[in-house]
Amino acid sequence: MREPNHVHPAAPGAPARWLTVAPERTVLGVIHNVTSATRLLDLLTVFDGDRRVQTVFTRTGSSPFADGIAEFAAARELPFLPWDEAVKSEFDLAVSTSRGGDLHSISAPLIGAPHGAGYNKRLSSREPGAGSREPGAFGLTAEWLVHDGELIPSAVVLSHEEQLARLRDGCPEALPAAHVVGDPCMDRLRASLPFRAEYRAALGVRPDQRLLVLSSTWGRHSLLGAAGDLVLRALAELPSDSYRVLAAVHPNAWYGHGGWQVRSWLRPHLDAGLLLPPPAGDTWRAALCAADAFIGDHGSVTLYAAGLGLPGLLGAFDTEAVAAGSPMAALGAALPRVSPTRPLAAQLELAARDQPTDPRLGAATSQITSHPGEASARLRRLCYRVLALDEPAAPIAPWPVGVPQDLPPTPRSPVERPLFVEVRVTSGGGAGEPDGGVGGVGATGPNRPTDPTAPTELLIRRHPAPARAAATPCPALTDAHVAVTAGEPEARWALAADVVTARAPAAGPHVAALTAELFTAHPGCALVAVPQEDGGCHLHTRSGTFYLASWDSPRAWTAPSLTASVMYACLLQHGDDWEGDVLVRLTPDGAPARLRVRRLGADPVPYSN
Numbered sequence: 001m002r003e004p005n006h007v008h009p010a011a012p013g014a015p016a017r018w019l020t021v022a023p024e025r026t027v028l029g030v031i032h033n034v035t036s037a038t039r040l041l042d043l044l045t046v047f048d049g050d051r052r053v054q055t056v057f058t059r060t061g062s063s064p065f066a067d068g069i070a071e072f073a074a075a076r077e078l079p080f081l082p083w084d085e086a087v088k089s090e091f092d093l094a095v096s097t098s099r100g101g102d103l104h105s106i107s108a109p110l111i112g113a114p115h116g117a118g119y120n121k122r123l124s125s126r127e128p129g130a131g132s133r134e135p136g137a138f139g140l141t142a143e144w145l146v147h148d149g150e151l152i153p154s155a156v157v158l159s160h161e162e163q164l165a166r167l168r169d170g171c172p173e174a175l176p177a178a179h180v181v182g183d184p185c186m187d188r189l190r191a192s193l194p195f196r197a198e199y200r201a202a203l204g205v206r207p208d209q210r211l212l213v214l215s216s217t218w219g220r221h222s223l224l225g226a227a228g229d230l231v232l233r234a235l236a237e238l239p240s241d242s243y244r245v246l247a248a249v250h251p252n253a254w255y256g257h258g259g260w261q262v263r264s265w266l267r268p269h270l271d272a273g274l275l276l277p278p279p280a281g282d283t284w285r286a287a288l289c290a291a292d293a294f295i296g297d298h299g300s301v302t303l304y305a306a307g308l309g310l311p312g313l314l315g316a317f318d319t320e321a322v323a324a325g326s327p328m329a330a331l332g333a334a335l336p337r338v339s340p341t342r343p344l345a346a347q348l349e350l351a352a353r354d355q356p357t358d359p360r361l362g363a364a365t366s367q368i369t370s371h372p373g374e375a376s377a378r379l380r381r382l383c384y385r386v387l388a389l390d391e392p393a394a395p396i397a398p399w400p401v402g403v404p405q406d407l408p409p410t411p412r413s414p415v416e417r418p419l420f421v422e423v424r425v426t427s428g429g430g431a432g433e434p435d436g437g438v439g440g441v442g443a444t445g446p447n448r449p450t451d452p453t454a455p456t457e458l459l460i461r462r463h464p465a466p467a468r469a470a471a472t473p474c475p476a477l478t479d480a481h482v483a484v485t486a487g488e489p490e491a492r493w494a495l496a497a498d499v500v501t502a503r504a505p506a507a508g509p510h511v512a513a514l515t516a517e518l519f520t521a522h523p524g525c526a527l528v529a530v531p532q533e534d535g536g537c538h539l540h541t542r543s544g545t546f547y548l549a550s551w552d553s554p555r556a557w558t559a560p561s562l563t564a565s566v567m568y569a570c571l572l573q574h575g576d577d578w579e580g581d582v583l584v585r586l587t588p589d590g591a592p593a594r595l596r597v598r599r600l601g602a603d604p605v606p607y608s609n
Contacts, residue, residue, distance in 0.1 A: 010056050010079045012089045023054035025092040025387045028081075028108055032098035032115075033063040034072050034251040034280050039097040039115040041076070042184050045399070046380035050392055055079070058086035060101025065218075068255040072280050093386050096153075099144035104152050109386050112153035113379075114139055116300035117183065117307075117368055119163055120328035121321055137163075137323035141170035151177060155382060159183040160370045166325060179382055182375035185285070186368050187398035189308060192289045195400055199290035202404045203275060203283075205244045206556065208590040210292040212238065212245050212348070214315070215284075217299025218252035221318035225253075229471070230295060230315045230338065235272045236471035237344045239461040240419075241557060241586035246275035246291075248284040248301055271417060272464035275407065283404040293348045295338060298322050303331055307365040311351035313338045327367040334360035343475050373398060414503065415485040416561055418465040418493035422480045423569035426585075427457045457583040457592065458569060460562065465493055483565050486518055497522050499568045501529040501561045506538075515540045527571070529564035537563045544602045545576050552594040557586060566595055 009018035012026050029044055031037045047053045056079045059069055073080050081089070091108035097115035123138035138144060140163065145152055151174055158164065158180045167174055192199070197207075205211045214231055216224035223230060224247075234245045247266070254262055259278060266276060277283035288294075288305050294312040296302030298321060305312055314335045322329045339347060355361055371378060376396045384391045465482060468474060481498035488494040500522050506514050511530050518528045519542055530538040536550040537560050549567060551558045566584055579599035583592040 007085065008056065008079060008081050010054050011081055011085065012091060019054075021051050021054075024052040025054070025389060027053055027055045027383075027387075028086060028091040028094040028106065029055055029057040029078075030094055030096035030098075030101075030103065030106070031057055031059045031069060031073075032096070032100050033065040034068045034255055035065070036096070036098040036115040037069065037072055038251070038280060039113070039185070040095065042188070043095055043097065043113055043379060046376060046383055046396065049394070052389060053387070056081055056086075058083050060098075060103070062101035063098075065252045065255050067258070068251065068280065075280075093383060095383075099139050104147040104150070109154040110152060111155045111157060111383065111386065112139070112145075113157035114159065117185070117303040118159045118300075118327060119166070120298070120300070120303070120323055120326040122323045123321075136170040137166055137326060140167045140323075142173070145171045145174050153177060154386065155179050157181055157379065157382075159186075159375070160327075160367050162325075162327075162367050166323070179378070180370050181378035181382065182371035182373075183369040184375040184379065184398065186304060186307060187373050187375050188401055189285055189288060189304060190372065191398040192285065192400040193308070195403075196289050198403050199286040199401075203244065203246065203287065203290055203407070205290060208587050209241070210243050211287065211290050212243055213248055213284075213287050213291045213294040213296075213301075213305065213310075214245060215248045215294060215296035215299055215301040215305065216250060216253060216316075217297055217301075218250040218256060219318065219321070221297075221316060221321065222250070222253065222299065223295070223297040223315040224249060226316040227297075227338070231266065231269050231274065232467055232471050233474070234295070234344060235269055235274060235464060236467040236474050237463075239422075239586075240273055240464060241460065241462050244275060245273065246277070246287050248277070248287060249279055250299060250301075251279040254279045268466060268470070271413075272467040273417075277404065277407050281404070282401045283407065285401045286404045289401065293352065298328055298332060302335075303328055303365070303368060306331055306335070306361060307368045309356065311348065311355045313347060313351055327364050330360065330364035330367070334358060334364055341473075415487050415489070416501075418482060418484045418488055418490070418497070419561075419565075420463045420465045420468050420477055420480040421483050421499075421565045421568075422461040422463075422477045423565065424459045424461075424478075425456060425569075425573060426459050455581040455583050455594075456570060456573065457585070458566060459585050459588060460565065460569075461586075462562075462565070466490075481565070481568060483561055483568075484522075485561065486521075494522060495524055497525050499527045499529070499561075499564045500525045501564045502531060505531045505533045507532065511538050527564060527568045529560050529567070531560040537567075539564065539567045539597075541571065541576060543576065546600040546602065547579070547597055548600055549595055549597045552596065555593055558584075558593055558595075563595065567597065570597065 007014045029040050044055055058081045061083050087105040094106045094108040094110045097113050119137040119139045121138050156174050156178045158178055159182055161180055167178055216222045219225055291310055294305040294310050295315045297316040298318050314337050317332045376398055380396055482496045483499040484493050484497040486500055486502050500518050502514055515528050526542050528540045535554055539547040549563050570582055579597050582595045585592045
């Protein structure tokens with residue numbers, strides 16, 4: 001229990017002997033919720049390396065999204081003061097990235113800054129009908145800047161010159177206190193772009209894959225609130241070997257419902273490959289630098305993504321919540337909405353083609369910052385002026401975002417997720433309509449390849465089957481087969497499987513026994529694959545034909561389950577008596593991998609050691 005006379009050792013007025021370093025100034029960082037806390041720490045980097053300045057933190061207690069603050073502070077070891085203790089002390093400077101709470105009670109010059117990409121949302125603390133004026137942008141009106149006729153902040157930080165006009169309309173008495181410094185978050189994002197490859201590798205995105213970021217702010221009209229099915233749709237429609245999908249969820253949505261609950265709701269999507277970083281860290285920023293496209297809403301992440309030049313779509317957009325004349329309003333008018341009827345990949349491709357030259361997008365994103373790359377330097381100058389201290393001699397510049405390390409580990413399932421596998425013959429070996437079958441089905445049709453020595457080239461597209469089955473509507477797949485791993489727990493996939501892959505390698509007489517067991521357990525299965533210790537794969541058709549397959553240069557994606565699907569497609573194309581080489585791509589422009597297949601006949605003896 002706290003003693004009545006206890007004060008934090010770093011609080012103003014505490015006995016000097018309690019501290020190891022004797023700072024000359026004390027700064028108070030004011031936290032409203034986790035959203036504001038993340039931006040606040042961005043701003044306070046202006047004091048990094050200066051032993052003259054001690055920073056302590058407090059929370060206003062005014063946000064309904066209070067969960068997560070204690071964990072956030074503890075994880076970062078923030079020196080924390082209770083609000084009632086903080087308002088009894090005098091500080092040399094206070095910094096807040098929100099306007100909520102009794103900020104007028106703080107005894108210090110207060111710098112007020114935004115906690116997003118400028119001032120884009122309308123928000124009022126008044127009850128409906130209380131007053132005649134419509135609420136302006138949150139943070140730019142007298143409602144949030146004035147208390148009892150007195151201006152609360154000593155300095156109002158703006159990111160772009162355009163905000164001066166809106167501040168003049170909403171709170172003209174605050175104009176003398178306005179300082180246009182730029183946007184430190186945008187500066188960090190741009191400074192991070194050269195490290196795209198490092199971020200992609202940390203997120204598990206291969207060079208031949210595309211990363212799609214789904215960004216959701218909070219509230220009923222956000223992407224998660226109004227268009228949550230888009231998460232499922234993206235995972236279902238976009239081939240999982242070609243795309244990774246990451247959801248960047250606003251802290252208010254995350255902590256408002258609870259991280260456990262958000263993960264529980266999205267558990268089927270996580271099983272289908274969704275990346276879901278916790279919102280308190282920097283992973284969403286690294287993801288934007290790593291991304292190839294985005295689908296967003298009226299949250300700041302959408303504006304930052306567009307500002308980085310990423311092509312994107314709007315999955316939701318709350319016009320009523322967006323301040324008129326703001327960059328977000330301009331972005332909402334420029335970005336296309338997701339069509340419920342057109343394939344998602346086609347919409348993203350169209351966005352990538354058309355948006356780089358769209359002048360409306362350029363006009364909207366140009367209003368993110370008036371001083372690119374200069375926000376930290378300008379903000380430091382302002383802070384030290386208020387503190388009446390000389391600035392450190394060393395220059396300050398935006399620092400790149402750290403390589404992500406906070407992606408929670410996903411428990412590895414003992415079975416791979418069931419897949420719908422679509423195979424297209426792109427060239428060689430008689431590209432065209434399949435004429436044969438697996439397991440003795442006809443293999444002498446009119447489309448048999450005229451040059452059996454030419455290597456077949458295949459483009460493989462795989463989709464998580466449960467996600468695909470749950471998403472409606474969903475574009476139909478062409479002649480897709482179902483591939484599962486032995487032990488698939490859901491009967492609907494186990495019984496429908498065309499291809500089954502054993503979970504562990506086997507050799508010698510164990511191969512034939514395992515094959516028979518799997519054919520019995522999966523009555524609809526036509527092909528069974530059994531991995532070898534050396535990376536090769538035994539393949540068996542239900543009619544009793546045996547093959548040995550191996551990759552010339554194994555890659556991360558040349559797993560036994562892919563080998564099985566490639567073999568199944570080749571046997572459909574060429575018939576049971578085929579053997580040879582096949583070139584496989586997972587993306588149309590990706591480098592192919594060569595699979596070599598040898599037919600061993602119907603006698604299992606060659607498998608004996």
